[in-house]
Amino acid sequence: MGLLDFIRDYFLGFWDYETPKVMVVKNRKLGVIYRGVQFLVITYFIWYVFISQKAYQESETRPESSVYTKMKGTALQGDHVLDTVEYVRPLEGGDVISAILRRVVTYNQRQGTCAEHFTVTNANCSKDSDCIPGEVDFNGNGKRTGRCVPYYNQTFKTCEIQTWCPIEQFAAIQEPALAEAINFTVYIKNSVHFPKFKVLRGNIKTNQQNAKKYLKKCHYDEKNHPYCPNFRLGYIAEQAREKFSELCKTGGVIGVFINWKCDLDLDSSKCKPTYSFRRLDLRKNLPNSGYDFRFAKYYSKDGKEFRTLINAIGIRLDVIVHGHAGRFSIIPTIINTVTAMTSVGICSIICDWIMLTFIDKNDVYSDRKFDDDSKVQNSTQNLTLPTEFSIISYCSTHSDLSEGVAL
Numbered sequence: 001m002g003l004l005d006f007i008r009d010y011f012l013g014f015w016d017y018e019t020p021k022v023m024v025v026k027n028r029k030l031g032v033i034y035r036g037v038q039f040l041v042i043t044y045f046i047w048y049v050f051i052s053q054k055a056y057q058e059s060e061t062r063p064e065s066s067v068y069t070k071m072k073g074t075a076l077q078g079d080h081v082l083d084t085v086e087y088v089r090p091l092e093g094g095d096v097i098s099a100i101l102r103r104v105v106t107y108n109q110r111q112g113t114c115a116e117h118f119t120v121t122n123a124n125c126s127k128d129s130d131c132i133p134g135e136v137d138f139n140g141n142g143k144r145t146g147r148c149v150p151y152y153n154q155t156f157k158t159c160e161i162q163t164w165c166p167i168e169q170f171a172a173i174q175e176p177a178l179a180e181a182i183n184f185t186v187y188i189k190n191s192v193h194f195p196k197f198k199v200l201r202g203n204i205k206t207n208q209q210n211a212k213k214y215l216k217k218c219h220y221d222e223k224n225h226p227y228c229p230n231f232r233l234g235y236i237a238e239q240a241r242e243k244f245s246e247l248c249k250t251g252g253v254i255g256v257f258i259n260w261k262c263d264l265d266l267d268s269s270k271c272k273p274t275y276s277f278r279r280l281d282l283r284k285n286l287p288n289s290g291y292d293f294r295f296a297k298y299y300s301k302d303g304k305e306f307r308t309l310i311n312a313i314g315i316r317l318d319v320i321v322h323g324h325a326g327r328f329s330i331i332p333t334i335i336n337t338v339t340a341m342t343s344v345g346i347c348s349i350i351c352d353w354i355m356l357t358f359i360d361k362n363d364v365y366s367d368r369k370f371d372d373d374s375k376v377q378n379s380t381q382n383l384t385l386p387t388e389f390s391i392i393s394y395c396s397t398h399s400d401l402s403e404g405v406a407l
Helices: 003-014 028-052 179-183 211-217 233-239 244-250 330-343 346-357 362-369
Strands: 022-024 057-060 064-072 075-077 080-082 096-115 143-150 157-165 185-194 199-202 230-232 252-263 273-279 292-301 304-328 398-400
Touching: 028 330, 028 346, 057 330, 064 096, 064 304, 075 179, 096 143, 096 244, 179 233, 179 244, 185 233, 185 252, 185 304, 199 252, 230 233, 233 244, 233 252, 233 273, 233 304, 244 304
Parallel strands: 022 398, 252 304
Antiparallel strands: 057 304, 064 185, 075 080, 096 157, 096 304, 143 157, 185 199, 185 230, 252 273, 292 304
């Protein structure tokens, strides 16, 4: 057969019509498989697609969100009273807020010259020529002056640097952790807007009696106070499966996940947030675990500028909002219904493959299922047809293989 003959036969065969043939196979095993697959497909679409995933709804998964946070609480450190201005960053609140749990403080720093820390590369010296003037080590604390000086009150020497003196590694003082911080409360106000459905929701009930009094005293509880926006730091650490005492040592970043899953076909009271908490930074006992940051407080003394350097170890809360809203729509309902009905047809395909491959007498099944009119005896040659009728006839006749075929 040449290429032209192949193309001609393919083109003519393209216009043939095929129709399915209904054939009853009375085989108990095959029947059980057929009905079992049908049951699984129908159950999948009814339970998972329509009931669980609510495929009959039009949905929106990217709501517009606004978050406002505020921390409350007072702590004592010796005779010093710490309020929110002392231990909260940033003060204006937002979707990120942190609380200082422990401080490492370097007092009375001023611009001048002093010895570099001995752990800095090439900082140890014995004479001035070991120190290069103007050299800056970015892992160090300042610019080298070219002099080799005693390391404060020690017998060894290091290169002198120009920086804020005394350096933090030498003069820092570790303050005790704020044990009272476990009872600090974080006020989280969140509102979401689903623009497709023009629905606005908030995590605080505004129509509640004595709302202001209630918000001052309540603490969030999933069952008893689901609309209370006040969360204890101890509760957040517990839900994130973290020990608060460990967080006071190394600090950490915890994600506060607010999830809105709203079925707008139900009452609006059903559209309420759920909260979950998870540690976001790498776990403890790793070199880069924890959370800390530095800031300084500047002041003048005798006409000279001084500062107090504070290395703050704390807990940072990242508020992350997710949302999903759905409402009944006829279009996804029709699409998924048609998909479900079409998917039931896979049962016949699977059973046909089993019947023609694994069951005894599969040759007999194949002959009865696939009829080619071109192989029929020349008993109808005297009939005159308007066109050539050479179909692979999945004829619409009904055949019962229970007759004449041993199953």
